[in-house]
Amino acid sequence: MEAKRLNKFISDTGFCSRREADNLLEQGRVTVNGKVPDAGTKVTAQDKVRIDGEMLRIRHEEPVFLLFNKPAGIATTTDLSVRNNIIQALNYPASLQPIGFLDRDAEGLLLLSNDTEWARKMTKADTRYEKEYIVTVDKLISPDFLNKVSEGGIPEPGEERKKNFVNRLGTNRFRIVLEPGTNHHLKRVVEGLGYKIVHLQRTRLSDLTAGKLHVGMWRTLTGTEITSLKNEISQKARRNFGSSRVADDFTDEDFAPRTTRPAKPKTPAKPGTSTRSATPANRSAKSSPRSTGSTGQKRIGKSKPASARPASRNTSRRTGGSPKR
Structure with missing residues (x-):
């Protein structure tokens, strides 16, 4: 992986957008290899990037x-x-x-x-x-x-x-x-x-x-x-x-600008665990082949109604539905 700007690296992990990443950097909530980075810092996959102490990892997903x-x-x-x-x-x-x-x-x-x-x-x-x-x-x-x-x-x-x-x-x-x-x-x-x-x-x-x-x-x-x-x-x-x-x-x-809410201190995940929670960083975990779908054919799925959506992210995965529209 070539070196890339820190805000793009954070965005590529799926944690947040580039603009939100810039806000996190200004707030001093991001560290690279244990140190607060300077403006314009570039990182690679070998660098340890953390937000509020939680490690970010590059996603391994097919384009969706x-x-x-x-x-x-x-x-x-x-x-x-x-x-x-x-x-x-x-x-x-x-x-x-x-x-x-x-x-x-x-x-x-x-x-x-x-x-x-x-x-x-x-x-x-x-x-x-x-x-x-x-x-x-x-x-x-x-x-x-x-x-x-x-x-x-x-x-x-x-x-x-x-x-x-x-x-x-x-x-x-x-x-x-x-x-x-x-x-x-x-x-x-x-x-x-x-x-x-x-x-x-x-x-x-x-x-x-x-x-x-x-x-x-x-x-x-x-x-x-x-x-x-x-x-x-x-x-x-x-x-x-x-x-x-x-x-x-x-x-x-x-x-209609969107603002990033101040994050509460996160408890680091225990070694060896691989749970999926409501924190954005956990969305960066590697997904299964079923997760992405194909860009060459159509898949259909249905969202959950607003009244049925819980406060935290559901851990069950959706598989889409009929390949017909």
């Missing part, structure tokens, strides 16, 4: 790429101390990271992967692929409101913006297709126009739709779907609706 039809009430965070987080909901035996952001109260399609580099690039390129939503707001919608929503909010005087497709579905309900290079912060746009979102459903991500994937279900992406997404995010960033900001300037963290 999932499409999840998220129910409302599930938080898109890897922090296991957060109630009804997506990791416990899926209970998938791999160190997954959600790609992008979908509000706890929203439902719809969300990508997850244990390929941290791909997940980071997909999140950074969040505005480079189309997204489609069905939105319900708290009061009657007008043609002027729909026009401003299609433009991504109220434009500056003289500013020209690329319009998104908007279709009125009812007195307080509409469908919108967010085009590449436009403002994808839909909740912020709607609230900026004096409305509140009552219900938000994401029905499409690029060319991915739910199809027969009911709410609460997940499936693995096919090799063709993965290749298509990788090609899409490799395109050059587009200018954002006539302004000087480019698509990469808008990220989900910019809209």
